[in-house]
Amino acid sequence: MAKIGLVLSGGMFKGLAHVGVLKVLEENNIKVDAIAGCSMGAIIGAFYAAGKTPQEIEEFVVKQNFRSVLSLSFSTLGFSKTPKLQHLIETFSGVTKFRQLKIPLYVNATNITKEKEVVFSSGELYTATRASIAVPGFLAPKQIKNDLYIDGGALNNIPVSNLPHNIKKYIISNVLPTEKLDGKKTVSIKDLLEKGILIMMDELTKLRLKDVPKQNYVFIPTKITDGPALPNEEKFRQIIRKGEIAARKKIPKIKRKLLK
Numbered sequence: 001m002a003k004i005g006l007v008l009s010g011g012m013f014k015g016l017a018h019v020g021v022l023k024v025l026e027e028n029n030i031k032v033d034a035i036a037g038c039s040m041g042a043i044i045g046a047f048y049a050a051g052k053t054p055q056e057i058e059e060f061v062v063k064q065n066f067r068s069v070l071s072l073s074f075s076t077l078g079f080s081k082t083p084k085l086q087h088l089i090e091t092f093s094g095v096t097k098f099r100q101l102k103i104p105l106y107v108n109a110t111n112i113t114k115e116k117e118v119v120f121s122s123g124e125l126y127t128a129t130r131a132s133i134a135v136p137g138f139l140a141p142k143q144i145k146n147d148l149y150i151d152g153g154a155l156n157n158i159p160v161s162n163l164p165h166n167i168k169k170y171i172i173s174n175v176l177p178t179e180k181l182d183g184k185k186t187v188s189i190k191d192l193l194e195k196g197i198l199i200m201m202d203e204l205t206k207l208r209l210k211d212v213p214k215q216n217y218v219f220i221p222t223k224i225t226d227g228p229a230l231p232n233e234e235k236f237r238q239i240i241r242k243g244e245i246a247a248r249k250k251i252p253k254i255k256r257k258l259l260k
Contacts, residue, residue, distance in 0.1 A: 004258055005167035006032040007160050008041025010153035011175035012135060015040025016061060016236055017222040020243025021173045022054035028251055030259070034104040034167055036159040038152040041173070042107040042132040043089065046125060049103040050093040060092050062236040082139070086126045098122045106162045107132050108152035112141065117155040119162045157201045160217070161208045169258045170217040173243070177221035178202045218254050222246040 006025075008018045018041055025032070037045030047057045090096050098105060098121055107120045109131035120128035131142040131149035141148040152159065160170055178198045209217070222243050 002168040003033040005163040007172040008037040009174045010039030014175040014224045016239045017243030018044040020240040021247040024247035036106045036162045049101040049105040050095040051102045062233045109149040110154040113147040158205045
């Protein structure tokens with residue numbers, strides 16, 4: 001059987017839907033050989049790669065009050081100090097370095113100094129995940145040596161291309177699928193900005209997937225269109241449930257196309 005890579009997109013709190021996808025994969029005894037994660041997908045991927053079960057991850061993330069996790073130190077570029085977040089991630093995962101992970105993990109970020117994507121697969125795990133989640137306007141860029149890094153989704157929100165060459169088949173969990181605007185409804189500037197960004201991300205994904213045979217991957221799109229920027233426990237669980245529902249619909253296709 002060909003090795004399978006799991007790809008977890010970015011999407012801020014919408015990325016918690018990946019937890020639901022992981023739950024369904026485990027229920028069906030579907031194992032993955034490597035994980036590529038972007039932004040929130042990098043954090044969820046790190047937890048899973050560290051050996052945490054989807055149930056453990058769910059119970060951990062839904063209990064977090066992210067307002068208290070982020071420092072009140074807010075620079076002109078966003079939240080800049082995240083020691084509490086680092087402590088939470090490292091304490092829960094029990095991991096500080098990539099080499100301690102049980103499943104190989106590939107985390108991407110965008111080096112805006114050199115204007116290129118960078119993939120982390122060794123060294124300090126939090127450094128990589130902190131760079132990958134640096135959403136412009138929310139978290140300040142992560143400085144590594146003389147360069148600044150922002151969210152990996154700026155260049156590659158669905159990082160299939162970052163998995164090693166021996167991975168031939170892919171399960172892709174995407175929490176930011178595009179959908180058409182309803183021309184009959186009033187749209188806001190926020191709607192237009194979000195739609196424009198999603199279209200760009202979608203086109204970049206198509207370019208990166210053009211050389212991958214369609215029979216070698218299955219998309220699991222989870223549509224999440226509502227909710228506040230910092231939802232509560234109930235909202236977190238709703239997002240995770242949506243990931244479960246989306247994944248269950250794709251299990252027959254995964255078994256038919258990838259598990260041969």
